[in-house]
Amino acid sequence: xxxxxxxxxxxxxxxxxxxxxxxxxxxxxxxxxxxxxxxxxxxxxxxxxxxxxxxxxxxxxxxxxxxxxxxxxxxxxxxxxxxxxxxxxxxxxxxxxxxxxxxxxxxxxxxxxxxxxxxxxxxxxxxxxxxxxxxxxxxxxxxxxxxxxxxxxxxxxxxxxxxxxxxxxxxxxxxxxxxxxxxxxxxxxxxxxxxxxxxxxxxxxxxxxxxxxxxxxxxxxxxxxxxxxxxxxxxxxxxxxxxxxxxxxxxxxxxxxxxxxxxxxxxxxxxxxxxxxxxxxxxxxxxxxxxxxxxxxxxxxxxxxxxxxxxxxxxxxxxxxxxxxxxxxxxxxxxxxxxxxxxxxxxxxxxxxxxxxxxxxxxxxxxxxxxxxxxxxxxxxxxxxxxxxxxxxxxxxxxxxxxxxxxxxxxxxxxxxxxxxxxxxxxxxxxxxxxxxxxxxxxxxxxxx
Numbered sequence: 001x002x003x004x005x006x007x008x009x010x011x012x013x014x015x016x017x018x019x020x021x022x023x024x025x026x027x028x029x030x031x032x033x034x035x036x037x038x039x040x041x042x043x044x045x046x047x048x049x050x051x052x053x054x055x056x057x058x059x060x061x062x063x064x065x066x067x068x069x070x071x072x073x074x075x076x077x078x079x080x081x082x083x084x085x086x087x088x089x090x091x092x093x094x095x096x097x098x099x100x101x102x103x104x105x106x107x108x109x110x111x112x113x114x115x116x117x118x119x120x121x122x123x124x125x126x127x128x129x130x131x132x133x134x135x136x137x138x139x140x141x142x143x144x145x146x147x148x149x150x151x152x153x154x155x156x157x158x159x160x161x162x163x164x165x166x167x168x169x170x171x172x173x174x175x176x177x178x179x180x181x182x183x184x185x186x187x188x189x190x191x192x193x194x195x196x197x198x199x200x201x202x203x204x205x206x207x208x209x210x211x212x213x214x215x216x217x218x219x220x221x222x223x224x225x226x227x228x229x230x231x232x233x234x235x236x237x238x239x240x241x242x243x244x245x246x247x248x249x250x251x252x253x254x255x256x257x258x259x260x261x262x263x264x265x266x267x268x269x270x271x272x273x274x275x276x277x278x279x280x281x282x283x284x285x286x287x288x289x290x291x292x293x294x295x296x297x298x299x300x301x302x303x304x305x306x307x308x309x310x311x312x313x314x315x316x317x318x319x320x321x322x323x324x325x326x327x328x329x330x331x332x333x334x335x336x337x338x339x340x341x342x343x344x345x346x347x348x349x350x351x352x353x354x355x356x357x358x359x360x361x362x363x364x365x366x367x368x369x370x371x372x373x374x375x376x377x378x379x380x381x382x383x384x385x386x387x388x389x390x391x392x393x394x395x396x397x398x399x400x401x402x403x404x405x406x407x408x409x410x411x412x413x414x415x416x417x418x419x420x421x422x423x424x425x426x427x428x429x430x431x432x433x434x435x436x437x438x439x440x441x442x443x444x445x446x447x448x449x
């Protein structure tokens with residue numbers, strides 16, 4: 001039965017669901033490391049982190065809400081073929097070929113492995129049994145998308161928040177030590193360094209992927225009017241963004257105050273593990289294990305559900321339940337058999353498509369200013385794709401030093417943002433060509449061609 005609006009309680013539950021989908025284990029590891037490295041500049045570094053780690057994903061949710069839940073609707077503004085190909089690559093890369101298997105292995109390594117004997121840890125069967133159970137739970141939670149808000153927003157998210165509150169609360173009441181001097185780039189440019197760290201979370205792609213889940217959840221609550229769906233989706237995005245910001249600030253504080261007690265660590269996972277043990281003793285290991293497990297399972301469910309929903313809409317021959325099972329089983333196999341190799345392949349793909357996703361996202365907000373000309377999208381995405389390809393090849397271990405050295409005149413290239421200025425210039429050139437030569441061709445229905 002159609003409804004005109006959701007109650008504040010229902011909107012809050014949808015927002016909590018989206019928050020939990022975003023807050024994967026990787027997101028929990030970045031801020032503590034930032035905090036320890038930034039030291040006395042922790043709040044400046046975190047401010048930069050929030051711009052790209054929270055701000056861009058929020059823009060992604062808003063863009064998807066306005067596009068009716070479809071990444072393809074935005075990517076299709078370049079061309080219909082590009083829209084389909086880009087969206088498929090994005091869902092596969094962040095889904096069964098990388099993101100979903102990683103949730104299972106990370107959950108095992110942090111939530112289970114520390115409690116097993118050395119012999120069990122060496123046995124391949126321990127990971128196999130755990131991932132079989134983990135992805136069975138993922139499939140069960142994903143099979144009925146109408147219950148995702150109830151299962152995640154009302155049950156799993158409060159549990160995750162409770163565990164995080166226990167971990168974070170004591171660090172505020174009894175800080176582990178004084179905040180130390182900053183390290184490396186956090187000395188001279190803490191905001192920019194934090195900005196880059198937030199960019200590397202790749203949550204903007206997650207926002208584009210999870211949009212389909214949120215909109216489906218809203219529609220399952222009886223909201224069918226497009227403007228109202230978009231409004232609720234944006235409200236849920238704001239709730240999720242506020243939650244993420246608070247968690248990131250808290251975890252950064254843990255990192256910043258941890259150096260005296262646990263020393264400088266190589267990564268955020270080690271910081272969290274040692275900090276939890278320092279704060280709560282052996283019980284801290286259990287608290288962290290629960291936090292990581294809940295973070296991983298909610299992200300896994302979100303990615304499986306989003307990927308299954310997209311491909312079931314793309315092809316009527318593939319049902320949503322069948323796709324949930326296929327993706328879950330495939331992810332379990334990959335988590336056990338070839339995750340390292342797949343990461344080596346998938347990570348460069350993610351690094352290439354991420355800047356493309358950001359550029360398309362930002363252009364979608366300015367669409368009406370340039371009459372929706374596809375030439376603007378093409379002009380911005382061509383240089384973005386070429387420069388991102390270089391970053392991807394470098395990540396894949398291919399020597400592109402000669403080309404990179406020849407392009408050092410491009411601003412921000414060494415910081416991984418070399419695509420930024422060329423994208424702006426390309427968009428301007430595309431607009432001028434479309435305007436002067438009369439290229440009126442557009443590919444999306446809200447702009448007349």
